Amino acid sequence: MNDTAITSSVSVPGKRDSSLMRRIAKNRSIYLMILPGFLYFAIFKYIPMSGLVIALQDYQPYLGITGSPWVGLKHFERLFNDPMFFTILRNTLFLFTMNLVIYFPVPILIAVMLNEVRHHLFKRFVQTLIYIPHFMSWVIIVSISFVMLSMDRGLINEVFSMMGLEKINFLMSNEWFRPMYILQVIWREAGWGTIIYLAAMAAIDPQLYEASRMDGANRFRQIWHITLPSIRSVIVVLLILKIGDVLELGFEHIFLLLNSMNREVAEIFDTYVYTAGLKQGQFSFSTAVGFFKSVVGLVLIMAANWLAKKAGEEGVY
Amino acid sequence: MLQDKSIGSRLFDGINYTFLFLVSLVTVLPFINVIAGSFTTVTELAQKQFVFFPTVWSLDAYRYIFSTNVIFKSLGVSISITLVGTVFSMVLTALMAYGLSRKDLVGRSPIMFMVLFTMLFSGGLIPTFLVVKSMGLVDSYAALIIPNAINAFNLIIMRNFFQNIPEGLEESAKIDGCSNWGILLRIVIPLSMPAIATISLFYAVTYWNTYFQAIIYLNDPAKWPVQVILRQIVILASGLTADTSGFADDFVRPPEQTVKMAVIVVATLPILLVYPFLQKHFAKGALLGSIKG
Numbered sequence: 001m002n003d004t005a006i007t008s009s010v011s012v013p014g015k016r017d018s019s020l021m022r023r024i025a026k027n028r029s030i031y032l033m034i035l036p037g038f039l040y041f042a043i044f045k046y047i048p049m050s051g052l053v054i055a056l057q058d059y060q061p062y063l064g065i066t067g068s069p070w071v072g073l074k075h076f077e078r079l080f081n082d083p084m085f086f087t088i089l090r091n092t093l094f095l096f097t098m099n100l101v102i103y104f105p106v107p108i109l110i111a112v113m114l115n116e117v118r119h120h121l122f123k124r125f126v127q128t129l130i131y132i133p134h135f136m137s138w139v140i141i142v143s144i145s146f147v148m149l150s151m152d153r154g155l156i157n158e159v160f161s162m163m164g165l166e167k168i169n170f171l172m173s174n175e176w177f178r179p180m181y182i183l184q185v186i187w188r189e190a191g192w193g194t195i196i197y198l199a200a201m202a203a204i205d206p207q208l209y210e211a212s213r214m215d216g217a218n219r220f221r222q223i224w225h226i227t228l229p230s231i232r233s234v235i236v237v238l239l240i241l242k243i244g245d246v247l248e249l250g251f252e253h254i255f256l257l258l259n260s261m262n263r264e265v266a267e268i269f270d271t272y273v274y275t276a277g278l279k280q281g282q283f284s285f286s287t288a289v290g291f292f293k294s295v296v297g298l299v300l301i302m303a304a305n306w307l308a309k310k311a312g313e314e315g316v317y
Numbered sequence: 318m319l320q321d322k323s324i325g326s327r328l329f330d331g332i333n334y335t336f337l338f339l340v341s342l343v344t345v346l347p348f349i350n351v352i353a354g355s356f357t358t359v360t361e362l363a364q365k366q367f368v369f370f371p372t373v374w375s376l377d378a379y380r381y382i383f384s385t386n387v388i389f390k391s392l393g394v395s396i397s398i399t400l401v402g403t404v405f406s407m408v409l410t411a412l413m414a415y416g417l418s419r420k421d422l423v424g425r426s427p428i429m430f431m432v433l434f435t436m437l438f439s440g441g442l443i444p445t446f447l448v449v450k451s452m453g454l455v456d457s458y459a460a461l462i463i464p465n466a467i468n469a470f471n472l473i474i475m476r477n478f479f480q481n482i483p484e485g486l487e488e489s490a491k492i493d494g495c496s497n498w499g500i501l502l503r504i505v506i507p508l509s510m511p512a513i514a515t516i517s518l519f520y521a522v523t524y525w526n527t528y529f530q531a532i533i534y535l536n537d538p539a540k541w542p543v544q545v546i547l548r549q550i551v552i553l554a555s556g557l558t559a560d561t562s563g564f565a566d567d568f569v570r571p572p573e574q575t576v577k578m579a580v581i582v583v584a585t586l587p588i589l590l591v592y593p594f595l596q597k598h599f600a601k602g603a604l605l606g607s608i609k610g
Binding site: 020023024027029030031033034036037038040041043044045046047048049050051052054061110113114116117122125126128129130131132133135136137138139140142143144145146147148153155187191218219220244251252255256270273274277278283286287290291293294297298301 | 323325326329330333334336337338340341343344345347348350351354362363409410412413415416417419421422423428431432435437438439440441442443444445446447448449452463464465466467472496497498501522525526528529533544545547548551552574577578580581584585588589592595596
């Protein structure tokens with residue numbers, strides 16, 4: 001007992017190193033297990049991060065990163081002077097705000113209502129149905145919307161014409177793009193989004209509800225004073241994550257909805273990067289666009305996390 | 318538990334149940350409409366506007382889409398990618414998650430940080446594309462699997478699950494002379510079946526839904542998975558774009574509504590089939606690791 005205390009308090013550099021080496025050597029097989037995953041992250045996540053330097057070059061595929069000429073901030077200057085930049089920024093921020101203000105509360109509302117259901121069968125029935133769309137690809141969700149919204153034989157327009165209303169070209173209009181976008185987001189994700197809130201609510205002590213009932217609280221008061229405060233930290237965590245996703249508005253989703261008629265409201269950073277980069281081959285310029293996007297996202301998530309901690313919540317990291 | 322039986326409370330229940338029932342209905346009606354529409358005739362669809370249960374059953378739409386091998390082929394591609402990709406992703410994820418669950422591992426936290434950071438920041442589309450291209454993966458199915466082999470979120474869920482397995486079990490196995498591989502294969506994996514089932518299904522769904530990767534990395538239409546074909550037939554053929562390049566000849570003419578619906582059903586069916594299994598597992602599995610209390 002005493003011996004070990006003494007040896008560990010006396011620092012013998014060589015000895016500590018060898019014990020470290022021994023610990024590493026002992027776990028050789030564990031390192032071997034981690035290796036493929038480690039290589040995956042290094043190659044497909046970290047090498048592309050270092051590839052961001054091509055935003056500062058006039059990248060030529062045949063010259064490569066080492067051979068392409070350096071041009072400083074040329075591409076960023078071009079981006080900030082591009083009138084398209086403000087359209088994209090406006091669209092991105094608009095859709096982001098819609099996500100935050102319109103979509104975000106919906107799963108909370110549904111989860112609160114589901115939490116009040118006492119019939120287990122009914123609860124399971126609702127949950128089973130509302131989770132389904134989450135597992136469908138955006139191609140399927142958008143395809144179903146197209147079939148239902150098209151001018152020609154689309155369900156919604158057929159109903160409109162039956163009621164003597166004018167048909168609306170939802171798919172090719174500036175005005176209908178945003179409502180259509182957010183409704184599709186809600187349709188696909190709101191049900192699935194209830195899962196975490198429901199789990200948090202399952203952890204609430206039932207005695208709290210009983211005590212409040214003794215004090216004469218009705219159902220609304222119970223929701224307001226017990227359910228919602230109990231899931232506050234979960235709401236905050238998910239809100240931070242959502243803010244960090246500011247520029248991840250569902251690339252596939254918007255890409256599928258985008259057409260020449262709604263470009264003015266639908267073009268976002270990601271679709272612009274795809275068109276300018278992969279379609280037109282402007283690698284350096286579109287990397288600069290993507291770089292700008294990634295940095296803004298990182299700054300926002302850090303700011304949101306900082307704010308959450310200031311407000312006495314745990315934050316995500 | 319004490320039940321609140323007041324009038325206000327009953328009214329609340331009534332409104333609540335109605336609300337939730339309507340939410341469920343609105344969620345699934347579009348699917349029902351499409352499934353029913355795919356099994357009816359073009360004329361019935363034209364006469365009745367909305368069909369939730371066809372009066373005239375017809376397999377014409379399916380006969381049409383399977384009259385060429387475009388759909389068959391793309392289904393084959395999607396099924397292969399899903400099977401191979403899921404196994405590949407699970408092996409990589411489970412191995413790394415197990416390694417990172419070992420608290421005695423030197424360098425564990427820097428590696429964890431390396432993983433977490435990728436969730437906050439990324440090199441973006443173009444640099445990633447250039448890496449995939451320089452590895453010679455373009456136009457191969459490997460491009461749909463390898464560059465997205467591990468999902469950081471799934472990895473963390475698995476690691477947390479592994480960490481919750483009592484250490485005593487592993488220690489006693491070690492004393493009995495079990496190697497690290499033995500512990501993983503004979504103790505950790507068998508005890509983690511709910512998590513493994515859940516994450517496998519998450520990966521399978523992702524691979525089945527692969528679409529954008531295919532657009533970027535596969536130039537040859539003959540190699541496209543079913544999601545890309547679906548987009549060609551339903552979204553592009555709606556006359557919204559002039560981009561009909563790479564179209565299979567049979568689909569140049571804008572297809573009938575029933576045909577579009579049938580293609581949607583075919584691209585959706587596999588998920589609808591695994592969904593009951595999915596449903597059984599994910600509530601149990603995914604939540605265990607995802608968020609603390």
